[in-house]
Amino acid sequence: MIEIRNLSKIYKTKNGHVKGVDNVSLTIQEGEIYGIVGYSGAGKSSLLRCINLLERPTSGGITVGGIDLTSLKDGDLRLARLKIGMIFQHFYLISQKTVFENIAFSLKAAKTPPGKIKNRVEDLLEMVGLADKRDVYPSQLSGGQKQRVGIARALANNPNVLLCDEATSALDPTTTKSILNLLKKINKELNITIILITHEMNVVKEICDRMAIMQEGRVIEEGRVYDIFATPQEELTKEFIESVVSFEMPEVILNKCKGTIVKVLFRGEVAGEGVISDTLQQFNVKGNFLHGSIEYIQESPLGIFVMELKGENEEIEKALQFIKNRSAQVEVLRDGV
Missing domain, CATH: 3.30.70.260 (ACT domain)
Incomplete structure (x- = not known):
């Protein structure tokens, strides 16, 4: 389970202080797929990066699997982060390394014994459907294939949590659907908790169990995806839903x-x-x-x-x-x- 308690993140800028995340509290259950939705600047990506302390919150707490991450020292935090995988919108693959080497890189960074790396990478390639792309370079891959490499890399160290930062925003609709199906498979077969940041309600509708809507750094609505689609309370929530299910009559x-x-x-x-x-x-x-x-x-x-x-x-x-x-x-x- 992931508990976010009264979390705030304040950035210092030339024009003063900007509150990226404003007193957010959420509980995400083990094994669920949780969507965080908002427009650009709503604070959703800042919140996601605070969960694994890529950005340290200004105040508040983050507990993952019973461990308060904000209380850990650097060495213990690095170990805790191994159990939190992350995939990104723009893939961030190493262009000079093959698909195999990109995935192996995460294992080497975690000091995995060399004898275990080969089998682990090959198992991951099979899982994400890229066994035949083992020795090709990122430039030879489609966007969807690159994201599959990113997912395999994020899973390399057997995480309990997978953070997805706009993981499908750069993909076409057909490829998006295939990536969402893969994430659902991973969630079901590995019981990995997935937190998915997006501005696309179709993505949430397709894959998430529960969701939160963010605006100006705050969570303005939260609950089961079905309930929010059925009875949205906030105007922004209604706006997002109407982008998927429109009933505006001429x-x-x-x-x-x-x-x-x-x-x-x-x-x-x-x-x-x-x-x-x-x-x-x-x-x-x-x-x-x-x-x-x-x-x-x-x-x-x-x-x-x-x-x-x-x-x-x-x-x-x-x-x-x-x-x-x-x-x-x-x-x-x-x-x-």
Whole structure:
């Protein structure tokens, strides 16, 4: 488990002091994939670098696996860092070394006995799907392949935690998906806790169990990814989610609608049931679908529909109450005119 307690990081600049991380407290459970989301400058990368003390926090504490990292002296901190792997957006491979040598470098730096290095590197190459790239140089690799080398290098010393700093931001969508699948495989098979920094909600939706939204150095919202997608509280969170699931209706469409316009959210298995069709059969109302989809988050369905209901107000109220009893949320966007 990782505990971040009242952590702040203040930078000294020519223009004064800048607070990169502002009193953040988070608990990340062992074996989960945790996403930290925010725009550039939100403080998420500063927070990540504080977790393994690449940057020492100005105040607060970091406990990883029961060890308070901020209390360790240099030698003990170096040993503790061996159990915290890190992968980066821009790979940072050594161009003059082969794929094998890049991965072996981490093992040599940790003073691994030479006789154990060869087998360990070959096992890692097999795990990340690069066994056939053993002797090639980084310049001969695609972006996705370079990131696979970076992942193998981060796993070399059998870490318990893997920190990912915008690990997919430089990759195309197809390659991103393959890297996320690899991270899910690593998490499941090795039970490694993964903390993933990103500004892409698609990444969080695809891979994370829980998440935090950061703004101006602070965590403004935190919880299960499914719950945050279903019921976002903060405007910034809603903005991020709308980049993935957009339900903005064109005014020209809304102006044509004379009935009551509602947004209906279905959680869990009820998202796949025929609630709307049952409603239209049981009550004297007519329905017109305007927009909708079912998203799958951690394999659980989340259905969101925008529709127009026409009929007598009393019947519409009965229909809405029926839907509310069968779903998580009904929001009236506009009353009938």
